[in-house]
Amino acid sequence: MDAQDPPVTARKDLFTRAFGLAPGRLHMAAHSHHLWPDVTFEAQQRAWLDAAELADRKWDRVMDEVWPAAQALVARELNLPSADTVVFAPNTHGLLVSLVSAIERRPVRVLATDGEFHSFRRQAARWAETGEIELTLVPADPFEDFPQRFARAAREGAWDLVFASQVFFKTGHVFDDVWDLADLARPEGPWLVVDGYHGFRAAPTDLSAVAGRVFYIAGGYKYAMAGEGAAFLHAPPGFGKRPAVSGWYAEFGNLEGPPGGVGFARDATRFFGATFDPSGLYRFVAAGEMLEREGLATAVVAAHVAELQGRLAATGPLRDAELINPPGRDPHARFLAFRHPDAQSWKAQLMARDVITDVRNDVLRVGLSIYHDEDDVDRFCEACRALR
Known part of the structure; x- marks a missing residue:
């Protein structure tokens, strides 16, 4: 402004x-459960009415109209070069599991912080117990020198995955220097994953300079005002081409893969799951378009x-x-x-x-x-x- x-x-x-x-x-x-604006009520009704009217054909409307509208909203908000790098899921946990499964090396060498939200914290702790990952945590407190400590660990270690929040969910500290680590990211590793749930539509975020090297995960539950069911992942092209955890929706579109093997979409839908409730996307689009229309x-x-x-x-x-x-x-x-x-x-x-x-x-x-x-x-x- x-x-x-x-x-x-x-x-x-x-x-x-x-x-x-x-x-x-x-x-x-x-910051927790954002109140839903009035337009999401009509959107929820629209989802039901489309299902009742169109029955099996409702998926044509969902995937041909609602889904691309939701992708476009994310792309405009984050200044992404293409909306095709955005994929949706019912929650961030499912996206996280699919993302980590795309790393071929085991155990996965992970650098993160001790201030991450439970969707990552609990799963990472369990993966560490099973030997799926080797987990190294950098303390998020004191925050005064945290950016320097985390950057040093990221640059000096041999990692497959570097994970950190844009805004820490407990303290509200903003890790604005996280984007500086994008120069480390390579398709063969390491991957930089930023949890943007408390950043998306909360703090202006421009990924145009790093979109080709950074994963960004967030959703509609909080500042996007859409409620649950509309988590999303921005996946840079060339990173994680063949997730091991893969729903059947990921085999639609322009596929690539070995002859006779499992094919994957070339765009972000390579991380797509399976059948989902689309009403969250209806609300996500309604709330996002309202914000744009109202100049908010x-x-x-x-x-x-x-x-x-x-x-x-x-x-x-x-x-x-x-x-x-x-x-x-x-x-x-x-x-x-x-x-x-x-x-x-x-x-x-x-x-x-x-x-x-x-x-x-x-x-x-x-x-x-x-x-x-x-x-x-x-x-x-x-x-x-x-x-x-």
């Missing part, structure tokens, strides 16, 4: 159904949230809590992370007052979006003052 642009007001009018169904709720967890680019929403975060931080509503990611840095996470031993208790007390936050161990997270305004921040601060 340019400096001369007027500030954006809260767009509660885009979420009337969510507010109408829970009028007393103060939802301060847009990621930078615009982020600027609106930054103003509210500054107001909240200046109030200091949570006594003695450490604000791990204070506002002011650009890019910034779309949530504020407050560390305190009473974080679990505070979350429960706020929930009892129908004030929704979430907690990760001793960190209370407060997420803001385009449907929040200054009154919401003030109401939240007032609720916090009553905490024991």
Whole structure:
């Protein structure tokens, strides 16, 4: 957003159904389960109506219209050279499993951090137990020198896979230097995989310079406002041509492979799974096109949230809590992370007052979006003052 642009007001009018169904709720967890905009209600209905009207032929509409529209939204948001590098799945876990299966060397030598989300953390820990991978973790704290420590480990080690978050889900720290590691990536290894779930539509992200060397995994559940069922992977051409875990949808399209062997699509659908519920993609397209139509680019929403975060931080509503990611840095996470031993208790007390936050161990997270305004921040601060 340019400096001369007027500030954006809260767009509660885009979420009337969510507010109408829970009028007393103060939802301060847009980083967790983002409220669904009204357009996703019509999109969900459209998915049902298409299935009822078209029956078996609904897949023509899904794959010929909805799927490419969803790919195009991701490509525009991330400034990708081609939408063909985007594939969707019900969740990021399935995409992760398929991606790692495409690495031929065993055990897979993996460098990651100890701050990754559970979809990676748990699976990686289990793979390490079975000997599928050799896992090396770089501590994400203290973050002040983390980028340097992680980069040094990535450049000095012999890795098949380097995995890190764009924005860390617990602390909200932004690893903006992760893109500098793209020069390490080669089709034969190592591969650089960036978990962008807390970055996609939260912080402006331009992958045009690294799209040919970096995997990017994210989805619609949070800032894309689409709910579950619309995770996606950007897969650079030439990387991971033949995943070992492969659904039958991956054998459609322009195939390549050994004579008489299993063929794979040349584009990102080489990581495609099998039969899925397409309603998440309907919602993903509806929400994304709404944001574009309303002029709510990621930078615009982020600027609106930054103003509210500054107001909240200046109030200091949570006594003695450490604000791990204070506002002011650009890019910034779309949530504020407050560390305190009473974080679990505070979350429960706020929930009892129908004030929704979430907690990760001793960190209370407060997420803001385009449907929040200054009154919401003030109401939240007032609720916090009553905490024991």
